[in-house]
Amino acid sequence: MQKSNNINTTTATCPACGMLCDDINVSDPSANTCAKSISFFSQPITESSPTIAGKPVSLDEAVAKAASILKDAQHPIFAGLSTDLSGFRAAFNSAQQVNAPMMHINAESTWRNTKVLQSKGWQTTTLMEVKNRADVILCIGTDVVSHNPRFFERNVWNKEALFTNPQTRNIIYLGGEGLDTSHGVSPNGKQPTVLPCATKALPEITAALRALIQGKTLNTDSITGIAVKDLETVVTQLKEASYAVLIWVAKDFSFAHAELTIENITESVVTLNKESRAMALALGGSDGDTTVNYAHTWLSALAPEEHDLKQYDTVVWINSFSPEKPLPTTDAPIIAIGNSQTQFVTPPAVFIPVATPALDCAGTLFRVDSSIVLPLKQTRESALPTLSTVMNKMDALLT
């Protein structure tokens, strides 16, 4: 049970995307400029009961049922993992007890990045370096704002910067579909460069970019509809930059072997850094994915991998942050533990509503750029148990 004197905050950190803006006015949500954040902090409070096959039960009955299903499982998996650090730690311990692997709801996209890290490594930067140094920002296949709505507001069009004039930054969009490039217009009206091509053409255009950065000549005037001379201009701007930043969002790269496209970006940066300064930056992120990647790695010495849920006979599905995201499609019994707002088409074997970090309880999350870790505050009264409480109860029954 949370105490009310914990809630004395007006400013909070928002877990709705990987950027973790920590300037959210929770006493006046209308002052907030981000739709994702408004929607997150205005979730209604429902005190829904745990259920077994859709029928309300007590917490202890639900936990006992979940433990008995897990004990009978041959190949269980802990998936979803949309939670914060302490929730993940507790889930990790439970998964260890039943030898279950773990997979985050964003595994498909984060794994694209991990594959590049494990194949070649990379050279990356963080948001404060962007905010204070970047004079050329190249967004590849993404507008960023679909994922991180306040990226430009907070890190690009800031009033002051230590080493660059924010107003004169050169913003370039290369490829991608349905982009909102309006955020790339500077407050004084400077337009971004937009070089459009289809998402499926990104492998080709990033390979061309990498080749040009390496000093190779292309025997063509145009690639996927983009004039080579325009691409050459981009390359010149990157090389002349004091600090160029090349940005992508793995979720926007929904095509086969996207890791090779990401590698084109990261290896372009490696080449640029031989003479000038540039850095790569993977943005996006949600549902505590960066936190889960990091904590899983230090607790097990291995990054979490992508798994096929159909290979498992029981799924523990943890989803504290995103009630709108559906349960996975599987014939196996699902033990769903998560946000009290979660709606089901078919009720899972067991459902246990838990506290959402940043609403019902405090917590901790890693930002998408990985080095920055921020505390989350409890921002409303709630009687919901935390994920750790539920996991600890279950552990006691599993031993």
Place this chain on the structure above:
Amino acid sequence: MITLLKNAKVYDPAHGVDGVKKDIYIRNGHIIAKPSKTEKIHEAMDLSGKVVMAGAIDMHSHIGGGKVNIARMMLPEYQETLKYADPEAHVCGPQCSHNATPSTIVTGMHYIEMGYTAVFEPAVLGINARQAHLEMGDTPMIDKGGYAMLGNDDYFLRLLANKADQKAINDYVAWTLNATQTIGIKVVNPGGINAFKFNQRRLDLDENNKHYAVSPRQILKSLSRAVHDIGVAKPLHVHCNNLGVAGNFQTTLDTMGASDGIPMHLTHIQFHSYGAEGDKKFSSAAAEIAEAINNNKHITADVGQILFGQTVTASGDNMMQHLNAGFANPKKSVIMDIECDAGCGVVPFKYRDENYVNAMQWAIGLEIFLSVEDPWRVFLTTDHPNGAPFTSYPHLIRLLMDKSFRAEAFDKLNLDAQAMSNLKAIEREYSLYEIATMTRAGAAKLIGMDNQGHLGEGAAANITVYTEQSDKEAMFGKPDYVFKDGELVVKHGEVVKVVWGKTHTAKPAYDKSVEKNLKEYFEKYHTIQLDNYKISDDEMAADGRNSVISHTKAAG
């Protein structure tokens, strides 16, 4: 409840005890004086024939600074041996590559199994301190602590460039220690990590960072002074400029003079003791460095010994790691600029005894160990995992204690390296007392922990019990017993009870008005709020396992 360890052969250099038969009494996690006859002894253990030392302290090991986690993530192949269905298929030795990037759980277990009860992460970026403490919080069995990195952060460099007075620097340094829950201050490639962001590729001691027009020497002077003025025991922890460069010993010698006699600790000095003599333009300058340490009483050093095998180098020094990335084995690396604070570089590396440079590095480290006369001023490290995994400490101890074992290893080196090294001519063998000094008493004294690293009254009852053996690698590899805060946690090399340890910190006083300028800076240039940078004691203890110990004495 009182526990008695009797008839132990005790090595306790803090009290000048050199292999003397003694009894040790433990109550409530601490060592106490001999109780009166009326007090009941609840448990007695006869340690006849056993060697007893305080729990060992690793004063420099990368167990939680974020970089090793990047290494874990990048190097799944290091863990492959652990995935074998048949454990017999893999014989795990000290140099196994998975020991370079163990999980936090395995890290804690391996340390305590070797008799270590406290380990210090030497490279905590302020902005990344929360992660460092979270990782260390998930490291069982041992106490932890960290050194906060300053000197490449733009806030400090602006202060220096604007000729802020020493008081303003002191307040910022003291505030940083409090805000990041650390016990010391480290500077890595002073000014160089920052200069790399402005596309400078090397930075010498008297060369200016081209944006701020300040030199590494000025940074060292200012920070060493600050650490001294605010009363922090741990001297400024210095990773010199020009890491790994042939001929860098001159930078290292000059660095010793940069603090005007104020104490400084030069870390992993092996990597900074290279000459540029000979056909290969790479030679040992260990003699010059050791002589300088012997003559400069304000200088302490840890060695950062390399041992042959697969490992990974993880450093805040992204300027030099970027230069070294071409030597990566396997061929991949991570270089990061981080949040106008510092950076990092993670480069996997395989040290091979048939390689001339690697063989020289091995010999240089040992030459330094054996040529520095005062074991209170030199510390046993491999800069885990940079020189070798910490699990190779027992092997390293044998190299120091056993001249014929050392000679045998030397004979396997690259022949050109053998010709260029005078290691074999050094007769010295470390004694148990000297090993206890460098791994216990000296380390505790250096860091400023009165109740650690010794077996006197009032000390935390962290105690390691060994069976004396001529094979010192076997002896130090598997203690018979380890007590952590009075509890028996290791028996015959196996953990019998899981405990979680505490976090050692320093909390020097500072003028609270320092936050006025910091707040303004955060609001203009940072991406988070000042309040979210700071880590409270309550947050440290929020996992229900950890707690904070401050070693700062009240002013007076």
